[in-house]
Amino acid sequence: MGKRPQHVKQQHQRHWGRWLIGIFSVVVLVGLIGLMMVQVLDFSAPETSSGQSNQTDPAQQHQTSRQQPTSQDHSHAAESSGHQAHGSKSSSTAAASSSSSSASTGRSSSSQSATGVVPDAAAGSSANADGATSTPRANDADPTPQAPTNVTPAPGQNHLAAASQYAFDVQQVRAQMYGQGSAIGQKTVFLTFDDGINPTITPQILAILHRYQVHATFFLVGKAINQSTRALLLQEYQSGHGIAIHSFDHNYSRLYPKRRANASQILAEAEQTQAVLRQYLGQQFRTRVWRYPGGHMSWQNLAPADLALRQHGYYWMDWNAASGDALGAKEAPKTVAQMVQYQAYSLSYFPDHGVRVVLMHDAAGKQLTVAALPQIIEFYQQRGYRFGILS
């Protein structure tokens, strides 16, 4: 009697079993919801805090305001010639005399490279300056850690977020360079390297810039960007340098048939190179900075090309200082001392408005540029310049 039949007992047990499972799953469900809420709160917290830390970028607010240029493109169509011609808008002959006289004065000093011993001073990388504020959060155990803040891209820009503190609007730099503005303020130098990427020269340039903790703008030729140079492109970008365009294939006769700019070809090469850069650096990347191969100062009929570029968000930039590393064999500096001297000498051909844009090359064979770079950097450091990138 007292015994229930076996199947009733089993039913009873099943009944309890279902209850237990039910309660258990409710508990699990509530637990999961709770966990998710904690996660959500947890994730939202650091985002806002790091976002703020980026925005309150030390006193650099003025740089982010991009002003429309007053029309300055008329400023110089000095039809001087030569790739390296660095005549100013008004004095195209100055370039020629500069190169010959500097070559002759340069030759007299035969001292060899005193590849400046580098005070490994700036241990606190400037690139880290605002990255350091992003302290690790509770979700450290996240198996897919986010990239460190100092390699976070600045969306729509040609540089990392951390580089914003020393990135300057290309239009404002150009305006000040030609004495038509003062937005850049204190003395600033922009080291620029054209014609890369080169697997031999570019890494050496990057190493020197890193050693000195200064940044530069690389004007890349689109066709030089491919799988084999991809790592160097990433290194340029992730080291906090600026990325700019210097045409797709650097072919004068296509860009400037009969020395006259072909606007549609020029724009097409800018867009093509932009596309390649975005392919490797991500769709958040976008550069506005363009340098005409040979320089704006060297060609004719540039107004239509300038306009086409501007309508697509590109702004050209020449230079007002040069290392002389693309001059013909005859005039080119032959030693580090000559190159350093040439660079200093080149300054005298442009009025000084507190902004220097230095033309150099990280192309094949530019080993002398590598050797002279430390002294060129020191030249500006000793004169109290800060180092900027073009954006």
Ligand SMILES: [Zn+2]
């Ligand atoms: Zn070039």
